[in-house]
Amino acid sequence: MARLQRRFVFVALLCAACSVRGAGPWQDLADDGLHDPAGPGIGVLQQPGEALSVLPQDGAGNHVHWVKALRDGFITPRHALADEPPPAIDTTEIIMRDTSTLPFVRFPHRAHTEWLDCTICHDRLFERKVGTTPINMGAILQGKYCGVCHGAVAFPLTECNRCHSVRDVPVAKAAAPP
Ligand code: HEC
Ligand code: HEC
Ligand code: HEC
Known part of the structure; x- marks a missing residue:
């Protein structure tokens, strides 16, 4: 019981x-x-x-x-059933600039690899080369790319600013490729 x-x-x-x-x-x-x-x-x-x-x-x-x-240590989830070494943490941040009039998107590898193994995203959801995956908001809203998790098991897609968080990089924006 x-x-x-x-x-x-x-x-x-x-x-x-x-x-x-x-x-x-x-x-x-x-x-x-x-x-x-x-x-x-x-x-x-x-x-x-x-x-x-x-x-x-x-x-x-x-x-x-x-x-x-x-x-902050409130939870310490197991990363595997068996006694295996912890997964790799990647700290690279990727700025995605194809955001129309919205702020750029900052994708933090760290916050993701603290929870997720590389193979969950690579190379099925995303290519391992910046700018090669055809990510766009319509597809995300249909549950693809970031939308596989966000709105399902991670914070919802209504939180635009958490992804579109890079507001003040006018120089980078001007220099971004078309
Ligand atoms: C989970 C992260 C995430 C959230 C939340 C999110 N977006 Fe996006 N958005 C993206 C990504 C990634 C792109 C593609 C950027 C790129 O390819 O350079 C994008 C692109 C866009 C674009 C550019 C045009 C297009 O179709 O791709 C617009 C406009 C946009 N988002 C609006 C919104 C609005 C409005 C919200 C809130 C209702 C929102 N986004 C929430 C990640 C997000
Ligand atoms: C939650 C999903 C996710 C996880 C987990 C993830 N990545 Fe990524 N990774 C991405 C995205 C999104 C991109 C950008 C793809 C694009 O722009 O087309 C990327 C890009 C990359 C790139 C290309 C960087 C560059 O400068 O060209 C490398 C290398 C990479 N990831 C390695 C890793 C490694 C190693 C791990 C595990 C430690 C990992 N990733 C885990 C989503 C993820
Ligand atoms: C395989 C699942 C998965 C995918 C795909 C994914 N995320 Fe996440 N994301 C998570 C989880 C899990 C968290 C942590 C829990 C939360 O914040 O809800 C997270 C957190 C975040 C955070 C918050 C980081 C912080 O410090 O608070 C941002 C920003 C983010 N994701 C952006 C993105 C963007 C942009 C994409 C697409 C390029 C993406 N995510 C794709 C699962 C995913």
């Missing part, structure tokens, strides 16, 4: 991440439209507010700032 309960807690955490995505404060499971309020699990499952309110807060997505949660 204890084992079963632990499994429920885990499921509750996962569902917390999906059910509150995009809006509002944490809802109780009985009110989230996903769980059966009359079901036997409702008294056993951990409430999203209880689980997530102890982590660094954020204004969007599931209201947790996951990059801070990781860096």
Whole structure:
């Protein structure tokens, strides 16, 4: 039974991440439209507010700032099931300049490789050469490129400024290739 309960807690955490995505404060499971309020699990499952309110807060997505949660040691997720050496961290930043009138996009390798192995993105989602992947906003909104994760398991696409974050590089913009 204890084992079963632990499994429920885990499921509750996962569902917390999906059910509150995009809006509002944490809802109780009985009110989230996903769980059966009359079901036997409702008294056993951990409430999203209880689980997530102890982590660094954020204004969007599931209201947790996951990059801070990781860096400040609130969570220490396992990187593998077996006892393997930690994955490589890449600190290169890529500035993407084909952004029309919006600020350029800063893609930080560090914040991604702290969570993700290189092979998750290379070379299926992105080429290993700057400017060679035909990334554009329409495709992202359709769930491609950055949109494979952002809006699904990472902060939502409504947070334009988090990606379009490079505002004051007029010289670089003027010098950018057409
Ligand atoms: C997860 C990161 C991310 C978020 C969030 C995001 N964008 Fe983008 N956006 C990009 C990337 C990457 C490009 C392509 C840049 C390049 O190829 O140089 C892009 C390109 C664009 C372009 C240029 C035209 C085009 O179709 O590619 C526009 C306009 C744009 N975004 C608007 C927005 C708006 C408005 C929002 C918020 C509603 C937004 N973006 C949110 C990453 C993002
Ligand atoms: C979340 C996705 C993601 C992960 C994970 C990731 N990358 Fe990248 N990487 C990118 C994107 C996006 C680009 C730019 C592609 C483009 O502009 O066409 C890129 C570009 C590169 C480039 C080209 C840089 C240049 O100057 O031309 C190299 C090299 C690279 N990545 C290495 C790595 C390595 C090594 C790892 C693992 C330690 C890694 N990447 C993990 C998304 C990722
Ligand atoms: C394979 C999944 C994946 C892809 C693809 C991906 N991201 Fe992310 N991204 C994440 C995760 C996970 C985080 C950390 C959790 C969060 O902030 O929601 C993150 C965080 C970020 C951050 C915040 C960094 C910080 O310091 O707070 C930015 C900016 C970002 N991504 C931009 C992009 C852009 C631009 C692209 C496309 C070129 C992209 N991401 C593609 C998974 C992904």
